[in-house]
Amino acid sequence: MKYKMNPEPPLPPHYMEVLIEEEELRIRVQDLAREVTENLGERDPIIVCVLKGAFVFVADLVRKLDFPFSVDFLRASSYGDSVVTSGEVKLDLDLQQSISNRHVLVVEDIVDTGLTVQYLKASLEARGPASISICSLLHKPANNVKLAPVDYCGFEIPNDFVVGYGLDWQGYYRNLPFIAQVHQT
Ligand code: 5GP
Numbered sequence: 001m002k003y004k005m006n007p008e009p010p011l012p013p014h015y016m017e018v019l020i021e022e023e024e025l026r027i028r029v030q031d032l033a034r035e036v037t038e039n040l041g042e043r044d045p046i047i048v049c050v051l052k053g054a055f056v057f058v059a060d061l062v063r064k065l066d067f068p069f070s071v072d073f074l075r076a077s078s079y080g081d082s083v084v085t086s087g088e089v090k091l092d093l094d095l096q097q098s099i100s101n102r103h104v105l106v107v108e109d110i111v112d113t114g115l116t117v118q119y120l121k122a123s124l125e126a127r128g129p130a131s132i133s134i135c136s137l138l139h140k141p142a143n144n145v146k147l148a149p150v151d152y153c154g155f156e157i158p159n160d161f162v163v164g165y166g167l168d169w170q171g172y173y174r175n176l177p178f179i180a181q182v183h184q185t
Contacts, residue, residue, distance in 0.1 A: 033064035053109030056166035
């Protein structure tokens with residue numbers, strides 16, 4: 001289904017097609033919450049939201065979890081405003097709490113080349129956590145240059161640029177309740 005925001009954001013000419021509907025997201029997030037509960041429900045984990053793109057996913061996921069845990073935030077950037085990865089990852093904002101001897105669940109919006117997840121995992125492992133697992137709403141397997149260690153994956157998607165449900169294009173479209181493919185024209 002085609003989608004058009006009205007008025008349109010100030011972006012290069014494009015059209016958009018819905019890839020994952022709101023209801024599909026809701027059902028899958030519930031499944032993921034069940035899997036997370038089975039594995040971490042008695043481990044008092046720290047849930048790490050990778051800003052900015054994962055904020056909507058994390059907000060929905062944590063409201064489906066009914067056990068003790070805390071939430072912390074970090075910000076990694078690899079893209080800037082481009083739609084193509086720069087291949088460089090930076091930690092722009094770090095966690096506030098120690099993860100030493102704690103079980104950590106890193107929640108990402110999307111794994112594309114796998115570089116961000118690989119970098120984050122290595123950086124957090126050096127802090128002596130009890131365990132680290134990775135949850136990503138979306139995964140583009142076609143682009144993995146690193147074997148991405150995703151323990152909980154929402155959807156595998158084609159190698160196209162997507163927005164919505166927290167994911168942006170130059171800051172826009174994070175508010176869409178679905179995932180849409182962007183086709184530049
Ligand atoms: P990776 O390091 O795996 O190549 O890229 C991960 C990051 O790139 C994601 O956290 C996300 O910020 C960005 N990214 C990758 N693919 C897309 C996409 O299709 N749409 C958007 N909006 N961001 C993407």
